[in-house]
Amino acid sequence: MPGMDDVIKCMAQQLRDGDIVYTGLASAPAVLAVMLARYWGREITFLNVAEIYEPVDVSITPSSGDPNVFIGGRGIVTSLDVFDLARRGLLDVMFFSAAQVDRRGNMNLSVIGNYEKPRVRLPGGAAAAYLYRRARRVIMWLKEHSSRTLVERVDFITAPGPTVNGPKLSICTPKALFEFDNSIGELVLVGLLPGSTIDDVINNMGFRPRIREPVTILELVTEDEVRLLNKWDPNNVRSR
Amino acid sequence: MDNISALMRRGKLLGISEALDLINDGDEIAIGGMSFHRNPMAMALAIAKSNKRDLALIDREPGLAFDLLTISGRVKRIRAAMVTFEHFGIAPGFRRMVENGEVEFIEDVCEGVMSGLRAGAYGLPFMPSGITLESDLVKLNVKRGLWSIIKDPFGGEELVVVKAIRPDVAIIHAHRADEKGNVELLGPKYEDLLKVQASRKVIVTVEELVPEDYFRENSERLTIPGFLVTAVVHAPRGAWPTSMYGRYGADYGIIKRYFDSVKAGLGINDVLKVFENAWDG
Numbered sequence: 001m002p003g004m005d006d007v008i009k010c011m012a013q014q015l016r017d018g019d020i021v022y023t024g025l026a027s028a029p030a031v032l033a034v035m036l037a038r039y040w041g042r043e044i045t046f047l048n049v050a051e052i053y054e055p056v057d058v059s060i061t062p063s064s065g066d067p068n069v070f071i072g073g074r075g076i077v078t079s080l081d082v083f084d085l086a087r088r089g090l091l092d093v094m095f096f097s098a099a100q101v102d103r104r105g106n107m108n109l110s111v112i113g114n115y116e117k118p119r120v121r122l123p124g125g126a127a128a129a130y131l132y133r134r135a136r137r138v139i140m141w142l143k144e145h146s147s148r149t150l151v152e153r154v155d156f157i158t159a160p161g162p163t164v165n166g167p168k169l170s171i172c173t174p175k176a177l178f179e180f181d182n183s184i185g186e187l188v189l190v191g192l193l194p195g196s197t198i199d200d201v202i203n204n205m206g207f208r209p210r211i212r213e214p215v216t217i218l219e220l221v222t223e224d225e226v227r228l229l230n231k232w233d234p235n236n237v238r239s240r
Numbered sequence: 241m242d243n244i245s246a247l248m249r250r251g252k253l254l255g256i257s258e259a260l261d262l263i264n265d266g267d268e269i270a271i272g273g274m275s276f277h278r279n280p281m282a283m284a285l286a287i288a289k290s291n292k293r294d295l296a297l298i299d300r301e302p303g304l305a306f307d308l309l310t311i312s313g314r315v316k317r318i319r320a321a322m323v324t325f326e327h328f329g330i331a332p333g334f335r336r337m338v339e340n341g342e343v344e345f346i347e348d349v350c351e352g353v354m355s356g357l358r359a360g361a362y363g364l365p366f367m368p369s370g371i372t373l374e375s376d377l378v379k380l381n382v383k384r385g386l387w388s389i390i391k392d393p394f395g396g397e398e399l400v401v402v403k404a405i406r407p408d409v410a411i412i413h414a415h416r417a418d419e420k421g422n423v424e425l426l427g428p429k430y431e432d433l434l435k436v437q438a439s440r441k442v443i444v445t446v447e448e449l450v451p452e453d454y455f456r457e458n459s460e461r462l463t464i465p466g467f468l469v470t471a472v473v474h475a476p477r478g479a480w481p482t483s484m485y486g487r488y489g490a491d492y493g494i495i496k497r498y499f500d501s502v503k504a505g506l507g508i509n510d511v512l513k514v515f516e517n518a519w520d521g
Contacts, residue, residue: 025322063326068490086370118338123324126321129378159375160374
């Protein structure tokens with residue numbers, strides 16, 4: 001059964017040589033994805049909400065805004081500076097998770113139910129109603145692949161999905177990889193984690209996505225990679 | 241009058257209860273730090289135990305101090321882009337008070353808080369922003385009179401502008417200060433320097449008081465000049481149980497106890513017991 005470590009590997013595979021990336025709060029999986037991609041040899045400029053510039057190592061705590069998570073940094077780069085970079089169109093990758101995401105790539109981190117009288121008051125979208133459009137690429141992760149998280153229409157549009165002009169959006173779940181097709185404005189199923197099938201993916205979500213054939217079979221984490229993830233995150237915060 | 245005479249007597253150095261007197265009922269307070277890091281906990285605990293009323297809070301990505309004040313009964317309105325306890329879950333007091341309608345929540349965006357604080361700091365009425373026009377938050381905050389949509393007078397594209405944020409008080413925890421209010425703040429800054437500039441009064445609590453010649457001998461260490469600071473309070477370990485860059489880490493055991501206590505529905509007096517051994521260490 002694929003788990004969070006495989007989701008993290010899927011996220012890491014979306015990163016490219018030369019990327020300038022930023023990770024936010026409640027984002028241990030994103031921090032670990034950056035570290036994994038670096039381990040594979042990808043050159044990545046690592047900026048983060050803790051404002052520790054270019055750490056060489058990490059030690060995950062319950063807060064990905066914790067300056068003590070990021071070891072051996074070269075100094076401080078503030079979130080204000082990173083957001084300015086993004087506004088100038090120069091931030092390559094931002095990571096997000098969401099409570100709900102829909103066919104159109106709209107995401108919700110605000111409420112479940114009615115906005116004024118919510119069933120669940122979620123934490124709020126942080127930078128979403130800005131960076132979800134302003135980063136060049138967005139890598140999203142969902143801890144749960146279900147009809148609760150992948151919905152036909154989000155309860156509230158904290159941030160709208162990409163436009164024909166971007167950004168590129170990829171979504172990694174414990175079952176599949178989706179990519180947003182900017183020309184048709186819809187999420188497309190492009191990859192499967194070993195052990196899941198197209199039927200399994202579709203029967204466990206709230207809408208029927210288009211499928212790009214042939215669907216790629218994603219790689220599971222290797223023993224070596226699990227050992228590294230455990231070294232960086234010994235208390236398994238990533239799976240909480 | 242007492243405050244002013246205290247200032248005259250001892251420079252800007254105040255005790256925590258004197259600093260509390262600078263905060264009026266109904267004030268909007270900008271909280272320093274972020275998440276579980278460099279929160280002004282000593283002041284937040286003092287406010288939570290005070291009889292202040294109808295306070296409003298503002299921050300971009302607040303954590304413990306903000307959540308504690310939200311359940312303290314001292315606060316009627318909060319404004320933030322995200323209120324999270326990160327890998328513990330949704331901030332428990334925030335969730336309870338907003339779902340029950342006991343505190344009004346103005347949901348902002350990081351870009352909105354930053355732009356509003358910039359306008360406040362720059363002495364301008366508003367600031368253009370990169371906030372996405374199609375977010376459902378836009379109509380809510382336009383209706384509240386906090387944001388507006390204008391046309392770029394040079395290019396013609398529509399954009400969201402954010403009204404200046406001018407908090408009545410900023411409360412920031414920092415490393416060192418002298419009694420004239422000159423401050424050394426190491427490590428991550430978040431938006432704390434904008435909060436200092438944008439706010440009408442500034443209370444800085446510090447780990448360590450330094451003599452007046454400290455900044456003459458270490459002039460590169462000045463982060464905030466004293467003329468921007470209203471009061472300095474000596475509060476060693478004043479960020480505990482949140483982290484203080486270069487001095488101590490976050491105490492996640494205590495933060496988890498707070499989280500569990502609030503989630504279990506305990507009232508403010510019981511929740512405050514979590515912090516009782518605050519300065520024993």
